[in-house]
Amino acid sequence: MTATDTEQASVQPRRTALHDRHVALGAKMADFGGWEMPIEYPGGGVLAEHEAVRGRTGLFDVSHLGKLAVTGPGAAAFVDACLTNDLSRIVPGQAQYTLCLDDASGGVVDDLIVYLRSDENVLLVPNAANCAEVARRLTAAAPEGVTVTDRHTELAVLAVQGPGADDVLAALGLPTGHDYMEFVDTTWAGGSVTCCRTGYTGERGYELLPAADLAPALWDALLAEVTARGGLPAGLGSRDTLRTEMGYPLHGHELSLGITPVQAGTGWAVGWRKPAFWGREVLLAERERGAARLARGLLARGRGIPRAGLVVRDLPQGDRPGREAGREVGRTTSGTFSPTLKQGIALALLDRSVDVGDEVVVDVRGRDLRCLVVKPPFVQVQTR
Numbered sequence: 001m002t003a004t005d006t007e008q009a010s011v012q013p014r015r016t017a018l019h020d021r022h023v024a025l026g027a028k029m030a031d032f033g034g035w036e037m038p039i040e041y042p043g044g045g046v047l048a049e050h051e052a053v054r055g056r057t058g059l060f061d062v063s064h065l066g067k068l069a070v071t072g073p074g075a076a077a078f079v080d081a082c083l084t085n086d087l088s089r090i091v092p093g094q095a096q097y098t099l100c101l102d103d104a105s106g107g108v109v110d111d112l113i114v115y116l117r118s119d120e121n122v123l124l125v126p127n128a129a130n131c132a133e134v135a136r137r138l139t140a141a142a143p144e145g146v147t148v149t150d151r152h153t154e155l156a157v158l159a160v161q162g163p164g165a166d167d168v169l170a171a172l173g174l175p176t177g178h179d180y181m182e183f184v185d186t187t188w189a190g191g192s193v194t195c196c197r198t199g200y201t202g203e204r205g206y207e208l209l210p211a212a213d214l215a216p217a218l219w220d221a222l223l224a225e226v227t228a229r230g231g232l233p234a235g236l237g238s239r240d241t242l243r244t245e246m247g248y249p250l251h252g253h254e255l256s257l258g259i260t261p262v263q264a265g266t267g268w269a270v271g272w273r274k275p276a277f278w279g280r281e282v283l284l285a286e287r288e289r290g291a292a293r294l295a296r297g298l299l300a301r302g303r304g305i306p307r308a309g310l311v312v313r314d315l316p317q318g319d320r321p322g323r324e325a326g327r328e329v330g331r332t333t334s335g336t337f338s339p340t341l342k343q344g345i346a347l348a349l350l351d352r353s354v355d356v357g358d359e360v361v362v363d364v365r366g367r368d369l370r371c372l373v374v375k376p377p378f379v380q381v382q383t384r
Contacts, residue, residue, distance in 0.1 A: 012036075016063035017156050017212040018219050025233060033128030035064035038235040049238035050339040053201050054381070057162035057231035059222050060239060062200075062207075063215065066112075066131025067155045068124040070138065072146040076119045082141060082278055083114070084261065086271030092118050095181045095196055097269050099261055100126070100134050101279030106286065107257035108264070110134050111249065113198060115183060123194075125157070127251050137278075156215035160222060161205030161234075161242075168225040169195070169206060176206070189217055200239060202246035202381040244336050244345060247297055247376020253308060253333045254295060254347055262286045263349060265295040293330060293349045297378060298362065298371040300344030306335040306362040306369060312348055315359045315370075329354050332362060340379045344369070347376070 013036040022029065027038035038061065040046050052058045070079055080087040085098035094116055100109040110130035115123040126134045131152060139148045160168050166176040175184040175195050183196035191214035199205035210218050223233060240250070249255045254264050261267050262283060271277065272284070298306055314327040335346035346362065354360065356375050361368040 014064075014153075016061055017215040018061045018063065021216060021219055022061065027233075027235060032236055033064055035128055037061070037064055038233075040235040040237045041233050044232070046235070046237035046241060047339050049232050049234040050241050052230070052232040053162045053203055053234060053238065053242055054340060055163065057160060057164035057168055057226050057229055058201075058234035058238065059219070059226045059231065060159040060161065060234050060236075061156070061219065062159050062239075063156040063212075064128040065157050066124070066126040066128060066134070067151040067157075067209070068126065068131065068135050068138070069149040069151050070122040070124060070142075070146065071120060071149070073120055074143065075122050075146050076116060078141075078143060078146050079114065079122050079124070079138075080271075080274070081276045082138060083112075084270040084277050084279075085114070086274055087114065087116060089271075090116055090181075092116050093182060093184070095183055095198055097181075099255075099266065099269055100137065101261070101277070101283070102257055103278040104282070105257065106260045106262075106279040106282035108251065108255040108259060108261065109137065109257065110251055111255055111266070111269075115194070115196070117185075123151075130251060154212055155209050156212050156218075158208045158210070158215065158219060158222060159199055159201075159205060160208065160226070161199045161201040162203045162231060164226075164229050164231060165203070165205045167229065168222060168231075171225045172221055174208070189214065193218070200248060201242040202248070202377065202379070203242075240334075241336050241339060244334050244347065245338055245340055245377065245379045246381070247347060247378065249295075249347075250334060254349075259349065260286060260291070262291045263293055263295065290352065292352060294352050295333075296348050296350045296354065296356065297374040297376040298332065298335075298346040298348050298360070299341075299374050299378065300346075301359070301370040301372060303344075304362075304364050304367070304369040305337050305344040306332050306346035306364060306371065308332055308334050308346075310335070310346075311363045312350060312371075313361050313363065313368075314354070315361060323353065329360060338378060344371075345378050346371070
C-alpha cells in the first residue's frame, strides 16, 4: 500500500449535525458521497419507510447536500450565465432545478437547486460529492465583486415528504401551502429556517434548511409529529426507491460527465434561448442532430430486478429497420424493486431506435428478463 493509499484509507466520512440522532435510533449507516449517512432504520427498513412516504409522511436527513452562497453585485446574472436553466423564469423567493455542465463536452458536472433570494444573493444546493467541483468552477469564473462561499457545514437540510407533510409543519408553526418550488425564510425556536416546497420523492413535501446547530432540536420536533401521525424516519435507501419510481435522475447514474441533458431527458431544465451557459454550443449541436441514445424506463414483465449497469438487448419489433434480436441497445443506469408496483423497474440509456412500448431483455446474472420500455414516472403521485 502506498502512502497515498494509506492517506485515503484513513479518511473518515464526514458526519452531519444529526449523526448522533441516527445512531440513537439504530440506523444502518454507510458512506454516501463522503458522508456517513443513514441508509435505513430498524422496524421495517426500506420497504416500510418507502410506504410511509407514499401513504403518510417520512422525515429525511439530507444535510450531506452541498450549500454554496453566491453573493455580490450581479451574482444572479453570473449564475445564470454559467448554469443551464433560465433564472429570468423565476423571481426572488422561488427555487429552480438546473444543471452545471462541462463547457467542452456538455456532460453534467452536477444537477442542483438554485434558491434565488435577490439579484445579489443566490444559494446553490448541489450534490455532496460534487459540491467542491461546482464551487471550484464557479470561483474560477466569478467576476470581481462576486464571491462563492462554501456553507456546507453551516446549514442542515431536513426533508419532510408525504401526504401529511403540511400537517407536520403546521403543528410546529412553520409555513405551509406555498407553491411548488417557492421558499419562505422564517424563524423557529429563535433560529432561522428556510422552508421550500421541494423534494426528491414525488410526494408533496418540504425541504427545510436550518442552521446546523438548530438542526437537532428541529429534527426531534419534526420526528415527534411525523411518528404521531404514523410516519417514520427515512434513510437514503427509501429515498432511492422513491426517486426511481418517479424517474428522477441521480448524478453518477442518469447524469454524469459522459451523459448530456439531451440524452438524459433533462432538456426541460435548459434555457435554450439564453445567450450563454456552460456547454451551450455542444448541447445545441447535439439537439440539432439528435442524440444517439436516450433515457427510458424499463418495467419488468416477470420476476426479477434489473439493477444498474446491466446490458439491455433488443427483441424483434416487427419489420422495423435496424432491429435485431440480441443486439445490444444500451445499459441500465439505475434499477430496483418498486415497493408500490411490487415489480422490478429500471432507468436506462437506450439507442434512439428503441421506442416507448417496445420490449427488450435485460441480462440479469445470465438470465434474460423481459422488460417493457416506458416513459417515467412509473407511479402517479400528487406532487403539487
